[in-house]
Amino acid sequence: MTQDELKQAVAQAALDYIKPKLETDSVIGIGTGSTANCFIDCLATIKGQIDATVASSEESAQRLKNHGIPVYDLNTVDVVDFYIDGADESNRALQLIKGGGAALTREKIVTAVAREFICIADESKLVHTLGNFPLPVEVIPMARSYVARELVKIGADPVYREGVITDNGNIILDCYNYSITQPLASEQKINGITGVVTNGLFAIKPADLLLLGTAQGVKTLRAD
Numbered sequence: 001m002t003q004d005e006l007k008q009a010v011a012q013a014a015l016d017y018i019k020p021k022l023e024t025d026s027v028i029g030i031g032t033g034s035t036a037n038c039f040i041d042c043l044a045t046i047k048g049q050i051d052a053t054v055a056s057s058e059e060s061a062q063r064l065k066n067h068g069i070p071v072y073d074l075n076t077v078d079v080v081d082f083y084i085d086g087a088d089e090s091n092r093a094l095q096l097i098k099g100g101g102a103a104l105t106r107e108k109i110v111t112a113v114a115r116e117f118i119c120i121a122d123e124s125k126l127v128h129t130l131g132n133f134p135l136p137v138e139v140i141p142m143a144r145s146y147v148a149r150e151l152v153k154i155g156a157d158p159v160y161r162e163g164v165i166t167d168n169g170n171i172i173l174d175c176y177n178y179s180i181t182q183p184l185a186s187e188q189k190i191n192g193i194t195g196v197v198t199n200g201l202f203a204i205k206p207a208d209l210l211l212l213g214t215a216q217g218v219k220t221l222r223a224d
């Protein structure tokens with residue numbers, strides 16, 4: 001199977017997982033990226049059965065609207081029943097690195113509101129130790145140099161993602177050569193640097209379920 005076929009398979013598996021649990025007023029949180037796009041296209045096949053969605057990026061919101069799926073402002077909903085999103089890396093505890101698409105902050109906000117976070121990914125994303133994928137950090141533009149110096153102090157090699165402005169008007173520093181053996185501590189430490197909006201570690205609130213696309217079919221993983 002190609003990587004695209006694996007993404008399609010996990011997107012369909014996520015739909016199959018949530019479908020029997022949907023109520024007429026269910027709100028679905030939608031992630032960002034190529035795997036989340038596959039899920040949006042799957043969701044379009046049952047759009048009459050859901051109340052609405054909330055989106056973690058302008059890009060996903062537009063794709064949902066193109067399908068005729070309603071998108072709510074997160075401030076107008078009390079509960080997000082499910083949040084479905086991809087990841088750049090996951091470990092066995094379902095702690096993730098996200099933000100390859102620069103949508104990490106809104107992704108983390110929707111995750112915080114969601115009752116259940118279902119991560120969908122192909123098997124290349126499952127790793128023993130997080131950090132081979134450079135950890136994205138969203139930073140207030142005027143703090144860029146200061147935050148970069150602080151990231152160097154904790155052992156990372158931050159690189160400014162040229163030409164990228166997030167949906168929140170901020171910049172991204174990608175942390176290379178930063179092996180993350182203690183994801184919780186790293187998430188908290190980096191978020192404590194003044195000028196950091198958030199970082200792409202999802203360890204404080206990891207995924208609840210990982211649907212992993214493999215050559216042998218879709219595997220369901222829960223946190224160890």
Ligand code: 5RP
Nearest residue numbers: 033034035086099100101103
């Ligand atoms: C966007 C993300 C994505 O979930 C992550 O980059 C994975 O993307 P893809 O499904 O295209 O591999 O965090 O900010």
